[in-house]
Amino acid sequence: MPDLLLEIGTEEIPAGYIQPGLKQMREAMQSLLQRERIDFEEINTYGSPRRLAILARGVAAFQRDADIEVMGPPKAAAYDKQGNPTKTAEGFARSQGTSVEDLMIKTMPKGEYLYVKKHIKGRPAMEILQESLPAMITGISFPKSMRWGNKQIRFARPIQWILALLDDKVIPFELDGIHSGKITYGHRFLAPSPISISQPEEYVQSMEKAFVIVDIDKRKDMIVAGIQGVQEGKNTEFRIQESEGRRQVGADLCVCPPDKQETENTEAQGEGLRDVSYEINNDLLDEVTCLVEYPVVLKGGFDEKYLSLPQDVVITSMCEHQRYFPVMNNNTLLPYFLVVANTNQSPDIVREGNERVLRARLSDAAFFWDSDRKVTLDERVEQQKGVVWQEKAGTLYEKTQRIEGIAEWIAEELNRQQETTPDPSIERREASTLDVGADLCVCPLKLDVGADLCVCPLKLEKSKASILNIEGVKRAAWLCKADLLTGMVGEFPTLQGIMGYHYASSAGEPEDVAMAIKEHYLPKSFDDNIPETLMGAIVSIADKIDSIVACFNVGLIPTGSEDPYALRRQAQGIINIILKQNLPINLFLLVEEACKCCHAQEGLTPEVMRFLKQRLEYAITTMGFAADTVVAVLEVDFRSPTDTLLRVKALEEIRKMPDVEPLSSSFKRVLNILRSEQVVKAEAVKESMLKEESEHKLYQSIQGIKETVEALVEKADYLETLRILAGLRGDIDNFFDNVMVMAEDAEIRGNRLALLESIARLFLRIADISLLRQSTP
Incomplete structure (x- = not known):
């Protein structure tokens, strides 16, 4: 059975568009072949910055034959009272190419209808593909698409050619002036001439000869192998271990982006060499893989004076701006980097060009580092008065004030629970006024937080943490947003919080205060790490609950898929911190305090509590508990997430x-x-x-x-x-x-x-x- 090859040749497509585009192509091709009754064996996708390709193997030359039933008009309209066929019946028979005598009657839920059985002989697959492929191509969507020239179609980047083959035959079609054929193109610089593909099975090998590795996984493996082989002349044994979010490679040097700086020394197996394991962030590896067609790993260097900068700054400059892999040894950054080039020609020139670009980046970073420290963090907080946090919700300075107030309240609550044990006679008094009406609120304290919320008394466990330094918590909360006004964060936004830590440490702030500033943005996603320190957890919760309440207060409430201020993520962060840190925090009182600090409108607490309840339900359900078990517990009391989890x-x-x-x-x-x-x-x-x-x-x-x-x-x-x-x-x-x-x-x-x-x-x-x-x- 023949193979089917479709390649869409384009200008350079953004790296983040390639994998999603190929996934859509696979799903569209599979749907097309199944819908059209064309058998196939398997579908493979290939891609690079200049092409999206799909190869379906074992495609049948013809559709399968089919027996179908074509429904017609109601029997009542098809025959008169004497049982004679009407013009309606005759017209239906004529339209189906049959006689009235061959019409049959079927009883349907709405009555009796005429129908005709037809045997459909399978058409050639070539005809079906010729008709369907143009729509399949234009049906691929991207986050941003474009038109070019006088074309009407839209695509991620301008389409330059279309290669379409079924076995050795071109599938002829035209897409807005672009005609399909058997011509493709290799590497833009190493093999720019046209290449004729005779058979789909030749595609992968022919492209490799033209310096294009169309198999994405193979390109990725080449990059990893190139990183391993860059240490020339060293008899080092390498090993690759897959783990979540990263690849671990044993070598004498560590190649590691931010937050992935795990290094492990083991005894060498030969000639006294150390075998050091290092990790490659898979996100960066995936991006780099989709930026090149013929990867070649080169080693470059930079001036050691830049090692005096915070390590996070140098690594971010390399990873995020230049897509380089930093080189580490025992968690210490070395003055080298690995760059994945798209050519094997003139490696010295390529290396020097990348070193020059990185040198400029690091020079800017050094300037920001020096100039930013000339302004104190307290002065940065004062500057927040001129920065709007949200048009309806006030300035960044006002938000900082609210965060400080909420964080202070949380710390005082945790300290109070550490110092005293709740009195059961107060917290768990006899519910003599139990109300089991329509909403089944079983709160003996009769707290009114909305008809569908239950606010049963909360039994708070004694915290295992030591007494918190309230002034330290307030200081961390006060400075947590100060780095947003620095030049460094303006240049490297992903370093927010991280630079706050470095500037606070440089200014002599206590380590726990600096660490809380760094951690308060965590978690950044559902499965991200939470703050390790209690102070960091407190400031993080205060920041997130303030954002939620402040946005709810001005009507910025998530609806459907719309959540421009990431309030769901922030609510999930609050829940995850409380559960993983086992913090005895009362959500109802937390929201009440945030509403007070925000001067929120009356009646906002029930709405925010419902929102948090949804996130708590989601968090516990994703742990593997039965959904109805979780609902049964939350409907009684959910104010304490830790207590709720115990009951679940x-x-x-x-x-x-x-x-x-x-x-x-x-x-x-x-x-x-x-x-x-x-x-x-x-x-x-x-x-x-x-x-x-x-x-x-x-x-x-x-x-x-x-x-x-x-x-x-x-x-x-x-x-x-x-x-x-x-x-x-x-x-x-x-x-x-x-x-x-x-x-x-x-x-x-x-x-x-x-x-x-x-x-x-x-x-x-x-x-x-x-x-x-x-x-x-």
């Missing part, structure tokens, strides 16, 4: 017991009765009014475990609590089997409802198990 873990474990599913059904019955609009409950259960043996037994069981449950909940031993509560299943079932809850006598009815309420109160300390999904039989 306990409920997930207890669900393995056979009694839990029927208990969930019984509890749902309890809540449905209590939610009835006509329910009038007694204030407390009166034992003297219990008439049936089943209700006596249930009451005694509840009284027998009540104190134990309270004690276990106070210790956050939710698993044992649930085990004890699960033991009520038999008594609850017997109660419903033998007792009429809605008795005619109002006092007896109210007493029985109060008994059900006492059951609900026990379970709702942990979760609303009525929300657990029932397994299908």
